[in-house]
Amino acid sequence: MSFLFLYSLKRFWRKKAQVLLTSLFLCLGFWGWLMSESSQTSIRQSLETQARQILSADVSIESRREFTPQELDLIRKDVANKGQISSSYEFFAMLNTPHDSRLVLVRAVEDTYPFYGKLKLEEKTPTSRELFPLHLWASHEFKGLMNLKLNEKVHLGDADFNVSDFVLEDPSQTFRLANLAPTVFIHLKDLKKTNLIQFGSTFTTLRLIKINPSTDVDKLAQKLKQDLKDPAIDISTYKSLPDEMSGPTQRLSDFLGLSSLVTLLFCGLSLFYLLQIWSLEHQKEKAALAIFGLSRWKIQAIEFFQSVLTALLSTILSTGLVFLSIPLMQNFIREWLATHFILRVTWHEISFIWICQIILLIALTFPFRKSGTALFRLLKDSMSSDQSGVSRLLPLLLTIWPFAIYASRSWKNGTYFFVAILGVCFILIFSGWIILNALRKIPWTQWTLSYPLQALSRQSTASWAFIVTAGICASVLNLMPQLQNSFDSMMTLGSEAERPSLFMFDIQQEQFQPLQKFLDQEGFKIKSSSPLVRARILKINGKTFERIEKKGIFQTREDQTEERFRNRSVNLTYRTHLTGDDKIIEGEPFSFTYESSQKYPFISVEQKYLNRLHLHIGDILTFDVQGIEISAEIKNVRSVQWSRFDPNFFIVFQNGILNEAPHTYLASTYYLTPENKIHVIRSVSKAFPNISIVDIERLIRDIIQNLKKISGALRLMTGLSFLTGLLAIVFLLISENNRRATEIHLLKVLGGALKSILRVRHLEVLLLSSLSLIMGLSSSYLIAYFILNRVFQLPLVPEFSTPLILAAIILGLTYLTSTLITFFTYQKNSFVILKKEE
Amino acid sequence: MIEIRNLSKSFKTQQGPLEILKDINFQIPKGKIIAITGHSGSGKSTLLSLLAGLDKPDSGQILIEGRDLFAIPPHKQNDFRAQNISLIFQNYYLIPHLTALENVALPLQILKKASPFEEAQRLLKEVGLEDRMSHYPGELSGGECQRVSIARGLATKPLVLLADEPTGSLDNETGNRVMKLYFDLVRKHNLTSVIVTHNEELAALCDSELKLSQGQIHK
Structure with missing residues (x-):
């Protein structure tokens, strides 16, 4: 073993130029990866630090309905002497001030709120927790937004409150990307006086628990989850919160992870071809060692030591680069994402990156399985250059699969990425085979035409390796701009006139007609309205639908999404027809009026909801609708265009089943001018104080602004991927040209003039590059369609300038490198x- | 006839210039086969490279049928070399993706000669490979590869045929058979040939032997 290690060390030192270049490429690939990992860890650490303050407790139990007396008993029993319990309510309502009306998030809290963190108030000392009866603390932004002053009277529902202070800092506010409304605090004792919590109102009720130091928070949470089985009850602890709260940032982080994976793939491909350039020399050395009697495993051990040392050097370099780039990235996060977490790199991540690099290097220099005869030929035969077949790319591609799953934290997205790459390989190999075989059959008379075509078609493994690699590069290079273009198009929401301006919810049954009449009188019309029935799913096909707990070392995004979707109650509606933008994509359309001959009423389920809960057409869902069990059969699956911001629902019932169930209404208005909007908000909230109104335009504006920030981050990563992709292509071209160097010399010896040899080489590489480009770029549209359709449920909006620029760059590079070499x-x-060579 | 006049060649090394050939003079009459022998590093390959017109001397001339190889304008050098000088290597250097027939026809195609494949067929028959024409180099034995290489060397009907260790990769018996064929063909086509070899037996079969030592020719 010591000989092997010493030999590896000596080799590492003697081949320092090759080692350094390899390390630099690995470093480039893993720099993006480490940055992305570091962002994710830092987000998590930052959230864990803040989690108690965000929850205002150690454990939070919340539900979008009142807890039943039995549930409250269970909570009290479980907590017993392990800690303190505090109650609170959160809901949206319209706050009317002497100057304006505005949607606010009301938090009705007890004296003990918050258990952790402090509300920083403008007037009082930060330690003050007393909220006097009918006093209200308003978020500081009200001062500017509504010209609200201290000690002014405001109306909230049926009660008048005195503004006794302004909240400067609320530790429970997180860096959520789109806040619907600013917050006001009132005392829980005053909640009833507002009369805002009525039947069917949208609200969240909470039980906040502060545990004693000796209590195990996980055990308590587990016991609570066992006792409170209803998925509508959500239990969070300060340990589990980071997974639940950082959704948008994590999704951005996931996409950055995937972009860094693309960069890693390009660096892997570059490295593969860089290693191909040195491959013959390397293979001959290994052949010599084998002929001198070293077993295959000992040769592999040398290879392994070599990989460990090179990866170590590269890890040191990438860590150094990360530390240098952290201040820049920190700045970017602060400026673009307006968040405040501090980027850190942990030893765990550095060690992990080292192991990943070793794995990648081993994949790149995968097994040496030449037989004795092949070894001898390798040492003896000068023309048997080590051909880079497609199969040699396979270990690299297979290594990318687990990396893709890890980077995207999603089995589905990671596997889609891998399958897409394999799909491109298949298309490229298949189409390359057809075209090369067709070209082979053309009887060219000029040797400068016949020779390159013979070379390409007869050395098919090498040709395919080139076509596949260059094709993957072209395909992935074009994929990112296509995805980005489709995302950008999603952000374009059509003309303002087509969009609703206001969204009204919590409209009581008896208020709906008067509201319509009221708006008519004011000269406005309701654009769309839907009845909303609150329910819980009790059973699926007769099996009780309970909360699922998937906790492990590695929880994917799908696990988290499924857990979130299962743990929520559901809003139902009924309709007499499908709305304009709904499309039935699977199953049969049904009559929208229930007939008594039906065994079960029919429901239509939104596509994503169906997939996330693993439902199928024909499944029977049993709902608890205000204590009454109603079963229904899934008859079809709908796609919903959520980006239109019209009220819509995951589950739509046939008309005639839920009509008698207690329900509220949800309505939207047509486009309103800013003046009309203010007028409607003021007049409706005065006439109907319990109806909440959301300024949907402001919400859309916030969403677009945040999407644009994300788009900026995507552009940065796309640019980095683009550069590394081009680098991969340059190395591929250099490797391909070097592979043919012996042939160039031989053609020269046989009388080939430089002009003729150049023509031969140009034709060869330009033909290969063109084939790769045509196939790679075309397949990128297929992949983009596949990913957008499967993962994001978005239509592909193709963009054609990037592939044209890309084709020009790649063909130019091809021509230049082949000419120079x-x-x-x-x-x-x-x-x-x-x-x-002999 | 090949005439070498005052030929000198040196290479730069870290220790200073290294003189490989020092003012060499000799003549090879037309139709003769000479062997150049010498220890490794004596300058045999450098001399062959200069004779092939693939390298330039520091000074001196190589005259082939009276034409100074290095006085030919650069744009015509390649044509001259292709038409008048052929090379045979120890490792054959056949192009792996071309059949035996295509390998032999290639120099004729490069020179735009008429009927390259018919001529290549004739030459392969001459070297006894009529039944191996459609085989790729990987499917041929070492001796067969070297016979294809000889046929390729003869294809352009050169004035000079240069061979670098032509039996170096072959066993004795095969080497002898291949070289017998080589000598027969060179004499039949009345070519002038230079063979660089370590093989004393092969050198003895040539019309004369020149020994290179310390950059000088010893007859």
């Missing part, structure tokens, strides 16, 4: 080179 090769003494 052929020219410089031709200038060398061919006899000496050929003699050396």
Whole structure:
């Protein structure tokens, strides 16, 4: 073993130029990866630090309905002497001030709120927790937004409150990307006086628990989850919160992870071809070692030590680069994402990156399985250059699969990425085979035409390796701009006139007609309205639908999404027809009026909801609708265009089943001018104080602004991927041209003039590049369609300028590299080179 | 006839210039086969490279049928070399993706000669490979590869045929058979040939032997 290690060390030192170049490429690939990992860890650490303050407790139990007396008993029993319990309510309502009306998030809290963190108030000392009866603390932004002053009277529902202070800092506010409304605090004792919590109102009720130091928070949470089985009850602890709260940032982080994976793939491909350039020399060394009696495993051990040392060097370099780039990235996060977490790199991540690099290097220099005869030929035969077949790319591609799953934290997205790459390989190999075989059959008379075509079609493994690699590069290079273009198009929401301006919810049954009449009188119309029935799913096909707990070392995004979707109650509606933008994509359309001959009423389920809960057409869902069990059969699956911001629902019932169930209404208005909007908000909230109104335009504006920030981050990563992709192509071209150097010398010895040899080389590489480009770029549209359709349920909006620029760059690079390499090769003494090769 | 006049060649090394060939003079009459022998590093390959017109001397001339190889304008050098000088290597250097027939026809195609494949067929028959024409180099034995290489060397009907260790990769018996064929063909086509070899037996079969030592020719 010591000989092997010493040999590896000596080799590492002697080949320092090759080692350094390899390390630099690995470093480039893993720099993006480490940055993305570091962002994710830092987000998590930052959230864990803040989690108690965000929850205002150690454990939070929340539900979008009142807890039943039995549930409250269970909570009290479980907590017993392990800690303190505090109650609170959260809901949206309209706050009317002497100057304006506005949607606010009301938090009705007890004296003990918050258990952790402090509300920083403008007037009082930060330690003050007393909220006097009918006093209200308003978020500081009200001062500017509504010109609200201290001690002014405001109306909230049926009660008048005195503004006794302004909240400067609320530790429970997180860096959520789109806040619907600013917050006001009132005392829980005053809640009833507002009369805002009525039947069917949208609210969240909470039980906040502060545990004693000796209590195990996980055990308590587990016991609570066992006792409170209803998925509508959500239990969070300060340990589990980071997974639940950082959704948008994590999704951005996931996409950055995938972009860094693309960069890693390009660096892997570059490295693969860089190693191909040195491959013959390397293979001959290994062949010599094998012939001297070293077993295959010992040769692999040398290879392994070599990989460990090179990866160590690269890890040191990438860590250094990360530390240098952290201040820049920190700045970017602060400026673009307006968040405040501090980027850190942990030893765990550095060690992990080291292991990943070793794995990647082993994949790149995968098994040496030449037989004795092949070894001898390798040492003896000068023309048997080590051909880079497609199969040699396979270990690299297979290594990318687990990396993709890890980077995207999603089995589905990671596997889609991998399948897409394999799909491109298949398309490229298949189409390359057809085209090369067709070209082979053309009887060219000029040797400058026949020779390159013979070379390409007869050395098919090498040709395919080039086509596949260049094709993957072209495909992935074009994929990112296509995805980005489709995302950008999603952000374009059509003309303002088509969008609703206001969203009204919590409209009581008896208020709906008067509201319509009221708006008519004011000269406005309701654009769309839907009845909303609150329910819980009790059973699926007769099996009780309970909360699922998937906790492990590695929880994917799908697990988290499924857990979130299962743990929520559901809003139902009924309709007499589908709305304009709904499309039935699977199953049969049904009559929208229930007939008594039906065994079960029919429901239509939104596509994503169906997939996330693993439902199928024909499944029977049993709902608890205000204590009454109603079963229904899934008859079809709908796609919903959520980006239109019209009220819509995951589950739509046939008309005639839920009509008698207690329900509220949800309505939207047509486009309103800013003045009309203010007028409607003021007049409706005065006439109907319990109806909440959301300024949907403001919400859309916030969403677009945040999407644009994300788009900026995507552009940055796309640019980095683009550069590394081009680098991969340059190395591929250099490797391909170097592979043919011996042939160039031989053609020269046989009388080939530089002009003719250049023509041969140009035709070969331009033909290969063109084939790769045509196939790679076309397949990128297929992949983009596949990913957008499957993962994001978005239509592909193709963009054609990038592929044209890409084609021009790649063909230009192809021409330039082949010209330069052929020219410089031709200038060398061919006899000496050929003699050396012997 | 090949005439070498005052030929010198040196290479730069870290220790300073290294003189490989020092003012060499000799003549090879037309139709003769000469062997150049010498220890490794004596300058045999450098001399062959200069004879092939693939390298330039520091000074001196190589005259082939009276034409100074290095006085030919650069744009015509390649044509001259292709038409008049052929090379045979120890490791054959056949192009792996071309059949035996295509390998032999290639120099004729490069020179735009008429009927390259018919001529290549004739030459392969001459070297006894009529039944191996459609085989790729990987499917041929070492001796067969070297016979294809000889046929390729003869294809352009050169004035000079240069061979670098032509039996170096072959066993004795095969080497002898291949070289017998080589000598027969060179004499039949009345070519002038230079063979660089370590093989004393092969050198003895040539019309004369020149020994290179310390950059000088010893007859």
